[in-house]
Every structure is written in C-alpha cells, then in structure tokens.
Amino acid sequence: MDTILVVNAGSSSVKFQVFAVEGEGRLKRQIKGQIDGIGSRPRLRASGADGNTIADRAYPIESVPDVPSAMAVAGAWLREENSINPVAVGHRVVHGGPDHSRPVLIDHGVVGRLERYISLAPLHQPHNLAPIRTILSNSPALPQVACFDTAFHRDHDALADHYAIPYQLHAEGIRRYGFHGLSYEYIARRLPQVAPDIAGGRVIVAHLGSGASMCAMKNGKSVESTMGFTALDGLAMGTRPGQLDPGVVLYLLSEKGMPASKVQDFLYRECGLKGLSGVSNDMRELQTSTDPRAKFAVDYFVYRVGLNAGMLAAALQGLDAFVFTAGIGENSSSIRALIAERLGWLGVTIDAAENDKHSGKISASNSKIPVYVVPTDEELMIAQHTLALLMSRQSANPNRARAS
Ligand code: AMP
Numbered sequence: 001m002d003t004i005l006v007v008n009a010g011s012s013s014v015k016f017q018v019f020a021v022e023g024e025g026r027l028k029r030q031i032k033g034q035i036d037g038i039g040s041r042p043r044l045r046a047s048g049a050d051g052n053t054i055a056d057r058a059y060p061i062e063s064v065p066d067v068p069s070a071m072a073v074a075g076a077w078l079r080e081e082n083s084i085n086p087v088a089v090g091h092r093v094v095h096g097g098p099d100h101s102r103p104v105l106i107d108h109g110v111v112g113r114l115e116r117y118i119s120l121a122p123l124h125q126p127h128n129l130a131p132i133r134t135i136l137s138n139s140p141a142l143p144q145v146a147c148f149d150t151a152f153h154r155d156h157d158a159l160a161d162h163y164a165i166p167y168q169l170h171a172e173g174i175r176r177y178g179f180h181g182l183s184y185e186y187i188a189r190r191l192p193q194v195a196p197d198i199a200g201g202r203v204i205v206a207h208l209g210s211g212a213s214m215c216a217m218k219n220g221k222s223v224e225s226t227m228g229f230t231a232l233d234g235l236a237m238g239t240r241p242g243q244l245d246p247g248v249v250l251y252l253l254s255e256k257g258m259p260a261s262k263v264q265d266f267l268y269r270e271c272g273l274k275g276l277s278g279v280s281n282d283m284r285e286l287q288t289s290t291d292p293r294a295k296f297a298v299d300y301f302v303y304r305v306g307l308n309a310g311m312l313a314a315a316l317q318g319l320d321a322f323v324f325t326a327g328i329g330e331n332s333s334s335i336r337a338l339i340a341e342r343l344g345w346l347g348v349t350i351d352a353a354e355n356d357k358h359s360g361k362i363s364a365s366n367s368k369i370p371v372y373v374v375p376t377d378e379e380l381m382i383a384q385h386t387l388a389l390l391m392s393r394q395s396a397n398p399n400r401a402r403a404s
Contacts, residue, residue, distance in 0.1 A: 003030065004386050005078070005086035006379045007071070009127045012038045014070045018084055019383040025391065027383050031082065035070040042070065044077060055081075067130040088143040090386030091132055092182065092378065094124040094231070096148030098173055101155060103385040105393065106132055106144040114146065120173060121230065123268055143393065145386040149231075152181030152188075153215075153222045160224050160315070178215070178225030180207045182378040187325055188220040189381075190374050194360055198370060201320030204312045206305060207376065208335070209326035210238035210281065214305070216312035224315035226308045232267055235304050236297075238281035241271035242304060273297045283328050283335065302335065306342030319346055319369055324362075325376040333358065340371060 002021040007014065013036035019027040033046030033055065042064035046055040055077065064070050078084040091106075095117040104110055111132060118125045135144055154177075161175050184205055191199035203217045212235040216224040226234030226242075236242040249267075252258045258266070274281035277297035279289050286294040313319045322343065328335055333355045340350040347368025355362040363371040 002087045003084055004383045004390075005084070005089045006092075006382045006386070007089060007131050008092040008379070008382075009067050009071070009131050011067075011123065011127050012036060012040065014038070014067060014074060014131065016074055016078075017379045017383070018078065018082075018086070019380070021087070021387060025387055027380065027387065029380070031078070031084070032379075033074065035064065035074055038067060038070045039065050042073075044073065046077075067127050068134045071131040071134050086142070088145065088386050088390045089135060090145045090147055090382040091128060092149070092382055093128045093132075093146040094149045094179065095121040095177070096146070096150045096154070098154075098175060100146075100148050101151050103145050103147045103151065103389060105389055106136070106146050108136065110146065111136065117173075120177075122264070124231075143386075143390055145382075145389050147182055147382045147385050149179045149181045150177040152185045153178030153225050155221060156223060156225075163229070174229055176225070176228040178213070178222065179227045179231045180211065180213050180215070180225075181222070182381045183207050183325065183376040184215045184217070184222060186377050186381040187323060187374050188217060191220065191323075194374055195321065195370070195372055198321035202313075202316035202318050203321045203323060204309055204316070204319060205323045205325060205374075206309075206329055206339070207326045208235075208305070208324065208329035211240070212237045212242075212301075212305075212326070212328070214308050214312055216315045218316060224312055226312070235308060236276070236301050237272045238283075239269045239272045239274045241267060241275070273301060276300055283332060287332070287334065298335070298338075302338045302342060305339050309339075309343055309346070313346060321370045321372065322348060323372045323374050325374050330358070330373055330375050336362065336371075336373070343369070 004019045004021060006017045013034055015034040017029060018031040020030050022028055030049050031046055035042060035044045037043050042059040042061060044055050044057050048054045059073065064073055093114060097117040111129060114129055132144055135142060162170055163174065163176065187205050200219045204214055205217060206214045211231060213225060213227045215222050232240050234242050249263060252263050272281060273286060277286055277294045279291050279294045280286055286298050324336055336355055337350055340348050348371055349364040349367040350362055350371060351364040358373060361370060361372050
C-alpha cells in the first residue's frame with residue numbers, strides 16, 4: 001500500500017502522520033505520532049487510525065539530542081516496526097518567503113532558497129528544514145514537498161502586503177505575510193461542502209489555538225490576515241502578545257537593556273495569555289482558574305478577537321459568515337459564545353444549544369451572519385498537496401521509477 005508521510009518539525013518536537021493513498025487520490029490517516037522533549041526528555045508517542053496508542057516510549061537524551069536524530073528514530077520506528085516506506089514526504093515549512101504561493105517539490109536548490117528565509121522565521125524555519133536535509137541525504141530519490149504557512153496569503157493586494165516603511169525593505173522581504181495558511185486553505189476547501197451558500201462570499205475564519213490568527217476570505221481566497229511579517233502579530237496567543245506597538249520593543253532594548261535574543265524569547269514565550277494571567281498559556285486552565293488575572297486574560301483574548309473581526313470585516317467591506325476553528329475555536333463553546341456576543345453589532349446571534357453541542361452551524365436561525373465550527377486538518381492538507389505534486393510529476397513523466 002502506498003503511504004505519504006507528513007512531517008511538522010519544531011524546535012523540541014517532530015510531529016508526523018502517515019496517510020494511506022486509496023483509490024482516486026483519497027487519503028486515509030493511519031498513524032499520528034510525535035517525538036517531543038528533544039534534547040531534554042525524548043519520548044515517542046503514536047496512535048493508530050482509531051486513536052489507540054501504538055507507541056509510548058522514552059529515549060535517553062544522548063540518543064535524541066536534536067531534530068535530525070528524532071527524525072532518524074521516527075523513521076526507523078515507522079520502517080522497522082510498522083513497515084511504512086512512504087512514496088513521498090510532505091513537510092510543513094513556516095516560511096515560503098515572497099516567491100512561494102504554492103507547495104514545491106524539494107531539491108537542493110529549493111533548500112538553499114528556503115535557507116535564505118531563516119532570518120524571517122528564526123524560531124521555526126531551521127527546524128522545518130532539518131528533517132528535509134536529513135531525508136535528502138539519506139534517501140535522495142524519495143520525493144519531498146514543502147508546504148508553506150505563508151503561501152495561502154501570497155496573493156494579497158499590495159495594500160495588504162506592505163508596511164508603511166521604505167519600499168526597499170519590502171523588496172528585501174519585510175512584508176505582511178500572514179500565517180496558518182494551511183489551516184485556512186483546508187477550511188476554504190471544506191466550505192463548499194459544509195456551507196455552500198457562503199463559500200463564495202465574504203468570510204472571516206478565526207483559527208484560535210495556542211497560536212491564533214484570523215483570515216478574511218473572499219470567494220475562498222485570503223485577502224487579509226491579522227498576522228504579518230512574523231507569527232507574533234495580531235491576536236493575543238498562548239505565549240505571544242499579538243499586536244504590540246514597536247515602541248515597546250525599543251523600550252525593552254534601550255531602557256531595560258534587554259539583549260535582542262532575550263527580547264525574542266520574551267515575545268515568543270513569555271507574553272500573551274501566559275504573561276497576562278501569570279497562571280497559564282492554556283485556555284482550559286485559565287477558564288477553570290479562580291485567579292482574577294486568568295479571567296482578565298480570557299476577556300482580553302475575546303476583546304482582541306472582536307476588534308480584529310471589525311478590521312477584517314472592513315477589509316471585506318461586509319461579512320457573509322464567521323467560522324471558528326483550531327483548539328479553542330473547535331472545543332470551547334464558552335469562548336465562542338463570548339466572541340459571538342462581541343460580534344452582535346455585526347448581526348451575529350448564537351444558538352446556545354447548538355453551540356453547546358459543538359454543531360457545525362451554531363448561529364440562531366434569525367442571525368444575520370451564519371456562524372460555523374469547522375475542524376481544521378493541516379496535516380491532511382499537506383498530504384493532499386504532496387500527493388497532487390507527486391501525481392503531476394508522474395503524469396509529466398510516466399516512466400519515472402517510483403521511489404520507495
Ligand atoms: P491548538 O494549538 O489548536 O492545539 O489549540 C490549543 C489550545 O486549545 C489550548 O489553549 C487549549 O487550552 C485550547 N483548548 C483545547 N480544548 C479546549 C476546551 N475544551 N476548552 C477551552 N480551550 C481548549
């Protein structure tokens with residue numbers, strides 16, 4: 001059976017999923033796993049198609065000190081214990097830079113170009129590229145595909161793509177890229193099935209997870225995003241502040257004497273819900289906490305979603321539907337209800353019972369704006385892109401030997 005491996009590598013974890021390729025290009029998830037605690041307390045965990053645990057084992061720190069070694073451990077486990085020899089590997093790569101508006105088949109030249117974007121996403125890009133390099137050198141014939149978080153937003157109008165800084169810096173790559181593009185693309189493909197009436201209209205999609213952003217879509221295409229040059233901008237997140245006056249960064253550097261690396265760490269790891277509450281970066285914990293600052297952090301999160309919805313509705317010049325997705329958006333009926341209250345002025349009314357049931361459509365029948373909950377699936381999106389590129393490569397050259 002042909003399988004596609006999807007890899008999402010971060011600084012301390014490598015997440016992976018295996019999809020079986022069935023008839024007519026359909027994909028079926030077989031294995032979902034991750035190695036986390038890389039360099040500290042490495043652990044491999046994996047579940048099968050029905051969610052049952054198929055691996056849970058710890059490794060000594062010296063056998064999994066970095067991402068390439070984690071990739072080697074995961075690869076050996078897949079090959080030797082599960083007989084998985086994928087026909088292709090799809091990777092999540094956070095930054096495609098100015099040029100990539102769609103996934104791309106990887107070769108050494110592509111890796112070289114993507115390395116140029118390390119400075120645009122220093123916390124993610126190097127880790128995304130590490131397993132790509134490992135596979136390129138160990139299995140050079142195995143097709144690999146890079147799928148970018150930025151790609152879905154690349155067709156933004158210039159007005160949405162620029163900061164008000166000199167043009168030269170835009171040419172150098174300082175642009176409002178936007179992120180979570182694989183999630184938004186998946187939602188855009190689902191909407192014609194789950195909500196055909198509004199799929200071609202003006203839709204705000206709120207991807208509310210540990211990382212959070214919102215996307216304004218017109219006819220299934222992104223026209224505006226709350227994120228920009230990096231994934232720090234926009235909404236308050238688990239540990240990131242969201243929109244912040246750059247003067248605050250200058251203050252930290254010049255008045256507080258923080259070195260740039262410390263400011264970077266602070267902005268990515270110490271702010272957002274965690275910084276505001278002093279309790280947790282996790283929405284569930286905040287909602288059960290009795291600490292007033294935890295409640296304040298939740299209120300702040302909701303307030304900023306409301307503010308940004310106003311901005312995106314202005315970008316769309318109106319609104320036909322609102323969609324919730326990701327960890328908080330899919331699972332927290334209370335946060336959805338609080339956000340919906342904030343969107344009342346736009347014509348949003350929630351049906352409390354449908355919302356509590358986590359139904360697909362949660363707006364009241366008299367709501368001017370329909371509201372949906374659509375579970376996202378970024379890994380399936382990556383697998384679909386990988387399969388599509390593989391098939392187009394094979395149809396362009398039917399005699400090409402299949403890698404395995
Ligand atoms: P993600 O990054 O998409 O996996 O989302 C992670 C976030 O979703 C964390 O802040 C979780 O606390 C939050 N989350 C998951 N389930 C729930 C829930 N039932 N209620 C509130 N927040 C949740």
